[in-house]
Amino acid sequence: MKVMAQMAMVMNLDKCIGCHTCSVTCKQAWTNRSGMEYVWFNNVETRPGLGYPRGYEDQEKWQGGWVRGKDGRLQLRAGGRLKKLLTIFSNPKMPSMQDYYEPWTYDYETLLNAPAQDQVPVAQPYSLISGKKHQITWSANWDDDLGGSQEHAAHDVMLKGLEDKVKLEFEQTFMFYLPRICEHCLNPSCAAACPSGAIYKRSEDGIVLVDQDRCRGWRMCVTGCPYKKVYFNHKTGKAEKCTFCYPRIEVGIPTVCAETCVGRLRYIGLILYDADKVLEAASVANEHDLYDAQREVFLDPHDPQVQREAEAAGIPVDWIEAAQRSPIYTLINKYKVALPLHPEYRTMPMVWYIPPLSPVVDVVAETGADAEDADTLFAAIEKMRIPMEYLANLFTAGDTAPIERVLRTMAAMRSYMRDLNLGNDPQPEIPASVGMTEEEMYAMYRLLALAKYDERYVIPSAHGEEAHALEELATDCPVSGFDEELTRGSGPFGEGSGGYSTVAVENFQMLQNRQTSDQLVGGGSKAGRVNLLNWDGKGMPPGLFPERNGDTAGSGAADGPEQP
Amino acid sequence: MSTLLWIMFPYVCLAVFIGGHVWRYQYDKFGWTTRSSQLYERKLLRIASPLFHFGMLGVFVGHVIGLVIPQSFTDWLGISPAAYHIIAMAGGIPAGVAALIGLALLIYRRRTVGPVFRATTVNDKVMYLMLALVMVLGIWNTIAGGIFEIGGEYNYREGVSPYWRSIFYFQPDVSLIENAPLGFQLHALTAFLLFAMWPFTRLVHVFSAPIGYLTRPYIVYRSRDVRPGAGTGSRAPKRGWEKVQ
Numbered sequence: 165m166k167v168m169a170q171m172a173m174v175m176n177l178d179k180c181i182g183c184h185t186c187s188v189t190c191k192q193a194w195t196n197r198s199g200m201e202y203v204w205f206n207n208v209e210t211r212p213g214l215g216y217p218r219g220y221e222d223q224e225k226w227q228g229g230w231v232r233g234k235d236g237r238l239q240l241r242a243g244g245r246l247k248k249l250l251t252i253f254s255n256p257k258m259p260s261m262q263d264y265y266e267p268w269t270y271d272y273e274t275l276l277n278a279p280a281q282d283q284v285p286v287a288q289p290y291s292l293i294s295g296k297k298h299q300i301t302w303s304a305n306w307d308d309d310l311g312g313s314q315e316h317a318a319h320d321v322m323l324k325g326l327e328d329k330v331k332l333e334f335e336q337t338f339m340f341y342l343p344r345i346c347e348h349c350l351n352p353s354c355a356a357a358c359p360s361g362a363i364y365k366r367s368e369d370g371i372v373l374v375d376q377d378r379c380r381g382w383r384m385c386v387t388g389c390p391y392k393k394v395y396f397n398h399k400t401g402k403a404e405k406c407t408f409c410y411p412r413i414e415v416g417i418p419t420v421c422a423e424t425c426v427g428r429l430r431y432i433g434l435i436l437y438d439a440d441k442v443l444e445a446a447s448v449a450n451e452h453d454l455y456d457a458q459r460e461v462f463l464d465p466h467d468p469q470v471q472r473e474a475e476a477a478g479i480p481v482d483w484i485e486a487a488q489r490s491p492i493y494t495l496i497n498k499y500k501v502a503l504p505l506h507p508e509y510r511t512m513p514m515v516w517y518i519p520p521l522s523p524v525v526d527v528v529a530e531t532g533a534d535a536e537d538a539d540t541l542f543a544a545i546e547k548m549r550i551p552m553e554y555l556a557n558l559f560t561a562g563d564t565a566p567i568e569r570v571l572r573t574m575a576a577m578r579s580y581m582r583d584l585n586l587g588n589d590p591q592p593e594i595p596a597s598v599g600m601t602e603e604e605m606y607a608m609y610r611l612l613a614l615a616k617y618d619e620r621y622v623i624p625s626a627h628g629e630e631a632h633a634l635e636e637l638a639t640d641c642p643v644s645g646f647d648e649e650l651t652r653g654s655g656p657f658g659e660g661s662g663g664y665s666t667v668a669v670e671n672f673q674m675l676q677n678r679q680t681s682d683q684l685v686g687g688g689s690k691a692g693r694v695n696l697l698n699w700d701g702k703g704m705p706p707g708l709f710p711e712r713n714g715d716t717a718g719s720g721a722a723d724g725p726e727q728p
Numbered sequence: 729m730s731t732l733l734w735i736m737f738p739y740v741c742l743a744v745f746i747g748g749h750v751w752r753y754q755y756d757k758f759g760w761t762t763r764s765s766q767l768y769e770r771k772l773l774r775i776a777s778p779l780f781h782f783g784m785l786g787v788f789v790g791h792v793i794g795l796v797i798p799q800s801f802t803d804w805l806g807i808s809p810a811a812y813h814i815i816a817m818a819g820g821i822p823a824g825v826a827a828l829i830g831l832a833l834l835i836y837r838r839r840t841v842g843p844v845f846r847a848t849t850v851n852d853k854v855m856y857l858m859l860a861l862v863m864v865l866g867i868w869n870t871i872a873g874g875i876f877e878i879g880g881e882y883n884y885r886e887g888v889s890p891y892w893r894s895i896f897y898f899q900p901d902v903s904l905i906e907n908a909p910l911g912f913q914l915h916a917l918t919a920f921l922l923f924a925m926w927p928f929t930r931l932v933h934v935f936s937a938p939i940g941y942l943t944r945p946y947i948v949y950r951s952r953d954v955r956p957g958a959g960t961g962s963r964a965p966k967r968g969w970e971k972v973q
Contacts, residue, residue, distance in 0.1 A: 245941055245942050246942070248941065249938065249941065249942070252938075253777040253778045253780075253781040253782070254766065254770070254773050254774045254777040254778055255766060256774065258766055258767075258770070260766075260767060260768075260769075260770050261767050261768060261843075293768065293842075293843045293846075294842040294843045294846070295842070295846060296842065351947065352947060355946070355947050355948055356946035356947060358941075358948075359938030359941040360936065360938050360941070361938075361940065361941070361944055361948050363948065364948040364949060364950040365947060365948065365949050365950070366949075366950065366951070366952060367949045367950065367951045367952075368951065368952050375950075376758055377757040377758055377760075378757075379761065380760065380761050380762060380933060380936045380938070381761040381762040381763060381764050381933075382762065382764075382938065383764055383766060396764070396766075396767050398765070398767045398768065398847070399847075400758070400759075400761070401761035401762060401763035401764060402758075402761055626952070
C-alpha cells in the first residue's frame with residue numbers, strides 16, 4: 165500500500181443555477197491575459213449541449229484519454245510514445261481556435277469619438293486574434309440555457325443512442341448545468357502525453373501542474389486530455405491549465421471558483437488513496453466497473469491501518485485528520501451520491517458530481533402530482549429513462565444503476581426532510597428504502613442543503629516547515645525583487661520570454677488574514693501598493709495613495725516629520 | 729582578410745552559439761519553446777511542417793556524414809568516391825528539396841495567414857531570411873555543383889570537410905576553404921552567422937527534442953520542494969535556511 169493524499173472537489177449539480185460566477189471570477193484571477201483570451205479554466209456548460217470546446221467529448225474525433233489494449237494494458241488513445249514523437253511537428257488531433265471560439269473585443273472608441281448623428285453609434289466586434297472585424301458565431305457558452313439548441317444540441321455526443329428518444333423541443337427538454345474544471349486525475353493522460361515531462365502531479369496534494377520552465381510547447385497534452393482542460397497559450401507558446409488555485413489551497417482557503425460559488429455547491433477536501441492500485445483500477449475490463457474500481461482505490465481515513473501507512477508515507481497528522489473530516493470522502497464513499505465525470509476515459513478524475521434530481525422534480529410538478537412525495541418521485545425516476553441514460557453517459561460510462569440509486573437517495577432526502585420541516589411525523593421507512601438511517605439522512609441533508617462553509621471546505625494548509633517551497637509563504641524579504649517583477653515588460657525574445665511573473669500579485673496569506681481577522685489589517689501588496697480588487701473598504705491602508713512629497717510647500721496636511 | 733573570415737569569424741560565431749545557449753538556458757527557460765502557431769492555422773501546417781522538419785532531419789544526417797566522417801574512412805570501407813557521390817545525391821537532394829519546399833510553404837503561411845503574421849516577430853523574420861539563405865545556397869551547391877558541375881568538379885570532402893574538422897582541432901587550415909568554390913564559401917559563412925543567431929531565436933527548440941519521452945514513466949510525480957529556488961512554474965521562492973534532514 166502506498167498512501168497518497170489528493171485534493172479533490174465534488175459539485176452538487178442540483179444546486180447549480182448556471183450563473184457563471186465561477187467562470188468569471190476564475191477568468192479574472194487566472195486567464196485575463198493576452199494569449200489566454202480564449203481560455204476558461206472553469207466553464208459552465210448547459211446540458212444537453214456541445215460544451216467547450218465544441219464537442220470535446222467525441223473521443224473518436226479528439227483521441228483523448230486512455231484505452232485498454234487487447235493485452236489489458238492502458239495506452240494513450242492518440243497513440244504510443246513513438247507515434248507521438250513522429251507527429252510532433254504538426255499535432256493531427258489538436259483543436260483549432262475555432263473549436264474553442266475566436267475571442268473578440270469591441271471597438272468602444274467609436275462610442276466615444278463618433279460625431280453627433282441621428283443614429284446611435286455601434287461598437288463593432290473585432291477579433292483579438294486577427295485584429296480584423298469579426299462576425300461572432302460561437303463562444304465558450306454559445307448554447308447557454310439551450311440557446312440555439314434546436315440547431316446544435318443534437319450534435320451532443322452524449323446523446324448517441326438516445327437520438328430517437330430525446331425530444332429537443334424546449335418544453336420537453338431535460339436541462340441542467342455542468343461546471344467543469346481540470347479533473348486533477350489520478351492517472352492523468354495529459355501528463356502521460358507530454359513529451360517534455362513538464363506536466364506533473366504534486367506528490368503532496370495530487371494537484372496536476374505544468375512546469376512553465378520545462379514546457380516546450382509540443383501541444384500533445386491538449387490532445388491527451390479528454391476533458392480538453394489543458395490549453396495552449398498562443399503568446400508564450402506554453403501549456404497552461406487549472407491549478408486548483410494551489411497558492412490559495414496551500415494556505416487553507418478554497419479555490420476561487422468554489423469561494424465565489426453563489427449556490428454553495430462545491431465541496432473541497434482531502435482524500436487518501438492507494439497509489440499502487442490506481443493503474444489496476446483504471447485498467448478494469450468493463451467500463452461499468454470503473455466507478456466502483458475508483459471508489460475502491462480510496463482509503464478509509466478512519467481505518468487505523470490506513471492511518472499508520474499514511475504516517476509512514478510522510479503524510480502529516482493534521483492532514484490525516486482533515487481527510488477524516490473530508491466532505492469528499494463522505495459524499496463519495498459514505499453516502500455514495502457523488503459520481504466521476506466520464507470514468508470511461510480511464511484517467512481516474514478527481515472532480516466528482518452529484519447528479520441533478522431537480523429536472524425530474526420539475527417534470528413531476530408540472531403534471532400536478534406531489535413532486536416531493538417519495539413514492540411519486542421513485543416512480544418518476546424509474547419511468548424517466550431518457551434523463552437517466554443521459555446522466556449515465558456522463559457519469560457512469562452508461563450504467564444507469566448507480567444513477568438510479570443516487571437519484572433515489574436524493575429523492576428520499578427531499579421527501580424525508582419535507583416531513584420534518586412541515587412538522588409532520590418523520591417517516592423512517594423513507595431513509596430505510598434507500599438503505600440509510602434517519603441520522604445519516606439528516607447529516608447528508610446538513611451537508612448538501614445547509615452546506616456550512618467549514619463543512620464544505622476542509623482544507624489543511626501546507627506545512628510551515630516546508631515554507632520556503634510554498635508559493636505564498638516566501639521566506640525572503642517581502643519586497644525584494646517585487647517591483648521588478650511587477651514592472652517588467654516582455655523579454656528580449658518576445659512576449660513569452662524573460663522570467664515569469666508571480667502567480668498572484670496579492671498575497672493570499674494576507675487575504676486570508678483580512679478575511680478572518682476582526683481588526684483592520686493594514687498594508688497592501690508587497691510592492692507597497694493596494695490591490696483595489698481585494699481592498700475591503702476599511703480604513704486607508706498605506707500605499708492607497710501615493711506618498712506626499714515632503715518638500716511640497718503649502719501642503720495643509722504636512723504635519724508629519726519633514727522628509728530630508 | 730582570410731584570417732578574419734575563416735578563423736576569427738567562425739570561432740566567434742561558434743563561441744556565441746555555445747555561450748548563447750548556456751546563457752539563454754540559464755536566463756530564459758520560460759522563453760525556450762517552439763512558439764507553435766498551430767492554434768491559428770493547421771491545414772497548411774499539417775503539410776508544410778512535417779515536410780520541413782523531416783527534410784531538415786535528413787539534411788542534418790547528410791551533413792554529419794559529409795563533414796564529420798573523413799573520406800579515408802569511407803575509402804577504407806570500400807565505398808568509392810563515385811558511389812559515395814551517388815548515395816549523397818540520392819539522399820541529400822530529396823531531403824533538401826523537401827525542406828526547402830516546406831520552408832517556402834511555411835513562409836507563405838506566415839505571410840498570408842493574418843493571425844500567424846501578427847505573431848511573427850522581427851527576430852523571426854531575420855531568422856527566416858538567414859535560414860532560407862543558408863538552405864538555398866546549400867541546395868545550390870548540391871544541385872548546381874554536384875550534378876551539373878557548374879564551375880568545375882569539386883570534392884568537398886577534400887576541402888570543406890577537413891577545414892570544418894580542423895576548426896575543432898583548433899588548427900584551422902584556411903587554405904582548404906579558400907580554394908573552395910564561392911557557393912561553398914558563402915554557404916559556410918552564412919551558416920556560421922546562423923549559428924551565432926541560433927541561441928537568440930526560436931531555433932533553440934531543436935535542443936529540446938524530447939528523446940527522453942521514449943523511456944520515462946508516463947506519470948511524473950514531483951514534490952513541492954524538489955527544486956528549491958526554482959518553484960513550480962511561478963515565483964521562485966528564495967530559501968531562508970537549509971532544510972534540516
